[in-house]
């Protein structure tokens with residue numbers, strides 16, 4: 001990332017795993033790194049600019065301005081509903097979007113909230129699916145927590 005933000009001084013080997021597309025094989029460690037990245041973004045002085053940049057370049061991975069992809073899409077959708085014209089060829093678009101984000105911090109909070117709820121729902125559905133699969137294969141009903149041998153990962157990031 002070329003903006004001078006809080007992440008700028010992290011070595012690439014760390015920042016690629018925290019904000020970038022690299023995933024560690026250990027899901028829990030990866031989750032902790034992403035969560036730490038989000039916390040760092042929250043205190044970043046160029047957060048709005050970073051988020052606008054991430055939206056404009058349409059990066060499908062990573063964290064920009066403390067938000068993962070789906071939450072960034074939500075911010076763009078809200079901005080467009082409020083009249084923002086998304087045109088990647090317009091050299092002023094990124095600046096305009098950053099200004100809109102700075103002036104409307106509640107849309108970032110709303111996008112985070114929505115993403116948080118969505119992830120919780122996905123996790124609940126995944127647990128139920130695993131439980132159903134276990135129940136089908138054993139013919140016995142077990143409590144959902146007993147159906148998996150790993151503790152549930154609260155992968156909400158926020």
Ligand code: SF4
Nearest residue numbers: 005007041044050065
């Ligand atoms: S908002 Fe986060 S990813 Fe963006 S420059 Fe700041 S610390 Fe880096």
